[in-house]
Amino acid sequence: MKETKGKLLLVYLGMLLLGIYILAPVTWIVMMSFKSKIDVISVPPKFIFTPTFDNYLALFGLGKVGLLTGTTFLSFFKNSLILALGSVLLSIVLGMPAAYAFARLRFKAKESLAFTFLSFRFVPEITIILPLYVIYQKLNLYNTYTGLILVYQLISLPFIIWMMRSYFEEIPVAIEQAARTDGYSWGRTFFRMVLPLAAPGVAASLVLAFIFCWNNFIFGLMLGGTNTQPVTVGLLSFMGTNEVQWGLMAAATVIAVIPLMVLALSVQRYMVRGLTLGAVK
Amino acid sequence: MAKVELENVHKNYGAKEDAVKGATFTCEDGEFIVLLGPSGCGKTTTLRMITGLESITSGTIRLGGRVVNNLTPQQRNVAMAFETYALYPPLTVYENIAFPLQVMKRSKAEIDKRVHEVAASLSISDILDKYPEGLAGGQKQRVSLARALVREPTVFLMDEPLSHVDADVRYRARAEIKHIHTVSHATMIYVTHDQVEAVALADRVVVMDLGVIQQIGTPLDLYYRPANLFVAGFIGEPPMNLIPCNLTLDGGMLRASWQSRPDLEWRYQTENIPETALRALQAHHNRPVVFGVRPQRLALRAPDAASSDGSLTGKLLVHEFLGKDGIAQAEVDGTVLECITAPSIPFQAGDLVSLSAAFEDVLFFDPDTTRRIEY
Numbered sequence: 001m002k003e004t005k006g007k008l009l010l011v012y013l014g015m016l017l018l019g020i021y022i023l024a025p026v027t028w029i030v031m032m033s034f035k036s037k038i039d040v041i042s043v044p045p046k047f048i049f050t051p052t053f054d055n056y057l058a059l060f061g062l063g064k065v066g067l068l069t070g071t072t073f074l075s076f077f078k079n080s081l082i083l084a085l086g087s088v089l090l091s092i093v094l095g096m097p098a099a100y101a102f103a104r105l106r107f108k109a110k111e112s113l114a115f116t117f118l119s120f121r122f123v124p125e126i127t128i129i130l131p132l133y134v135i136y137q138k139l140n141l142y143n144t145y146t147g148l149i150l151v152y153q154l155i156s157l158p159f160i161i162w163m164m165r166s167y168f169e170e171i172p173v174a175i176e177q178a179a180r181t182d183g184y185s186w187g188r189t190f191f192r193m194v195l196p197l198a199a200p201g202v203a204a205s206l207v208l209a210f211i212f213c214w215n216n217f218i219f220g221l222m223l224g225g226t227n228t229q230p231v232t233v234g235l236l237s238f239m240g241t242n243e244v245q246w247g248l249m250a251a252a253t254v255i256a257v258i259p260l261m262v263l264a265l266s267v268q269r270y271m272v273r274g275l276t277l278g279a280v281k
Numbered sequence: 282m283a284k285v286e287l288e289n290v291h292k293n294y295g296a297k298e299d300a301v302k303g304a305t306f307t308c309e310d311g312e313f314i315v316l317l318g319p320s321g322c323g324k325t326t327t328l329r330m331i332t333g334l335e336s337i338t339s340g341t342i343r344l345g346g347r348v349v350n351n352l353t354p355q356q357r358n359v360a361m362a363f364e365t366y367a368l369y370p371p372l373t374v375y376e377n378i379a380f381p382l383q384v385m386k387r388s389k390a391e392i393d394k395r396v397h398e399v400a401a402s403l404s405i406s407d408i409l410d411k412y413p414e415g416l417a418g419g420q421k422q423r424v425s426l427a428r429a430l431v432r433e434p435t436v437f438l439m440d441e442p443l444s445h446v447d448a449d450v451r452y453r454a455r456a457e458i459k460h461i462h463t464v465s466h467a468t469m470i471y472v473t474h475d476q477v478e479a480v481a482l483a484d485r486v487v488v489m490d491l492g493v494i495q496q497i498g499t500p501l502d503l504y505y506r507p508a509n510l511f512v513a514g515f516i517g518e519p520p521m522n523l524i525p526c527n528l529t530l531d532g533g534m535l536r537a538s539w540q541s542r543p544d545l546e547w548r549y550q551t552e553n554i555p556e557t558a559l560r561a562l563q564a565h566h567n568r569p570v571v572f573g574v575r576p577q578r579l580a581l582r583a584p585d586a587a588s589s590d591g592s593l594t595g596k597l598l599v600h601e602f603l604g605k606d607g608i609a610q611a612e613v614d615g616t617v618l619e620c621i622t623a624p625s626i627p628f629q630a631g632d633l634v635s636l637s638a639a640f641e642d643v644l645f646f647d648p649d650t651t652r653r654i655e656y
Contacts, residue, residue, distance in 0.1 A: 106294070106295070172365055172367060174363040174364070174365045174366075174367035175367045175368075175369060175370075177329075177332075177334050177354075177361070177363065177367065178361065178363055178367035178368075178369075178428075179369070179380075180333075180334065180353070180354045180355065181332055181333075181334070181354040181355075181359060181360065181361045182360075182380055182381040182384055182428070182432075183354075183355045183381055183384035183385060184355065184384060185353070185355060186353075193369065196371060197370065197371070
């Protein structure tokens with residue numbers, strides 16, 4: 001009995017350490033976002049300070065704390081939303097039928113094709129960025145939403161195809177066949193029977209794809225200009241040649257993370273299942 | 282209800298061999314046909330081609346005289362009960378049964394009436410409000426039958442509907458299906474790998490193996506007049522005793538001597554053999570045949586009677602008491618023969634016994650063609 005208690009204590013200790021390890025940077029950023037310019041760079045770091053909303057106000061153009069005006073940050077935020085939503089939307093339109101086909105139909109080279117899609121995820125983005133840069137310049141896709149949404153497909157499409165495939169495969173084929181014998185057309189069977197059954201999985205894959213797109217940095221950096229760059233790239237503009245606006249950067253980071261937190265928490269239940277399924281199949 | 286006709290129907294999935302090779306049979310209006318065969322024989326594929334869930338590589342399928350080759354399941358108006366039941370999980374039992382009628386856009390009142398009628402006939406009225414997830418196997422199976430029955434289709438197709446039902450309720454479920462057929466006069470095609478089910482339910486059985494139809498016949502036909510070695514071995518429990526022999530027909534005696542031990546032989550005096558049989562067997566004189574006898578028709582006697590026609594002496598290995606009868610295994614020169622006996626027999630394991638079969642209970646097969654020698 002004593003031994004198990006000791007073990008339990010160790011487990012809790014481990015969990016505590018892990019928690020600190022994961023939460024410390026987050027706490028740090030949140031604290032930083034409420035600090036004044038002086039407090040941010042003070043050594044040793046201050047844990048007790050007078051919080052200020054100046055950084056947040058500045059981001060929304062309500063004060064002027066530094067180089068960047070609030071409107072610019074908001075436009076980065078807007079760009080991120082357009083890019084992530086647009087990419088996920090395009091990926092559903094392209095990826096859902098593909099996922100269904102991979103799950104249900106028999107055709108030649110099926111697995112090779114599925115693997116090809118997955119392999120898009122293996123290539124480090126940095127290796128293709130230069131040729132893409134040249135191509136985008138020539139095709140006038142540089143610094144356009146369309147261009148970025150297209151290149152974001154490298155992130156979201158394989159993901160959506162593979163995750164949705166595993167969800168479709170989970171639904172017994174017989175249910176579809178029954179619906180078709182009972183008089184549903186193929187399309188109606190898909191939209192009225194299969195999709196509702198796969199809905200939790202579909203939602204989870206969409207949210208995850210959205211998060212991956214939102215977090216991307218390199219594509220926006222290299223293939224977008226200030227008009228189209230997402231918030232991840234926008235954060236860089238807080239680093240000037242003379243000074244780094246830590247406080248503003250922290251506040252911007254906190255705001256940029258909020259949509260992801262809300263989404264992730266809302267589908268948390270399905271996400272873990274979806275991820276592990278995707279990993280196994 | 283309607284007649285179902287298959288004419289030289291093939292199915293190829295892209296492999297070298299066709300999964301179904303030229304299936305041809307007719308299911309008359311109101312007839313109960315069972316497709317029977319081991320797994321992978323093409324029976325389910327055949328059923329799915331009739332349903333329209335699977336395309337046809339070549340051939341013709343007619344429902345009620347109408348060629349339906351290129352019609353969708355919806356257009357064929359067939360109903361199907363699935364092996365895994367395939368109930369719609371988000372719908373209640375009531376909604377599941379009502380579903381096909383709703384798709385057909387029937388009035389609410391009519392749907393309600395039909396659902397309750399069908400539910401009552403299958404005694405599932407008390408679970409109409411439940412969801413499929415919470416139901417027992419037998420209940421799910423009834424709901425799936427109800428969903429198929431509710432719509433009065435041209436033909437009623439069933440894909441191993443009993444294979445997931447618990448053994449203790451299976452025979453009752455089987456009787457229910459038979460009853461439904463008797464009452465509704467529906468045209469039914471039923472797929473199973475269980476020969477007991479097939480024989481119990483069918484008006485006629487279509488036996489398939491390796492994509493080829495082996496025999497089409499009434500359960501009695503299959504049992505007493507199997508077309509070939511496959512059917513002979515597949516139908517009947519325990520299976521038919523089949524022994525490779527050499528046939529000779531001379532000196533007023535028909536002898537089937539064992540290939541493994543030529544001195545062991547089944548002997549019959551030709552004077553007791555009908556003329557037609559003699560003529561047919563004459564063609565196989567001095568040639569190998571397979572000698573077949575059902576365990577039910579192989580008699581176990583005391584060894585002193587061994588001199589009579591068609592008997593051999595063997596050693597009793599084991600005898601099992603099965604209630605209304607018994608089953609014995611006896612060894613003759615390393616070959617085990619099975620025979621159905623009285624519940625108890627006056628022999629012990631290790632005793633010598635005589636195993637005899639009357640000529641009219643014996644079947645001969647040609648080992649080259651595997652076909653039964655007909656007479």
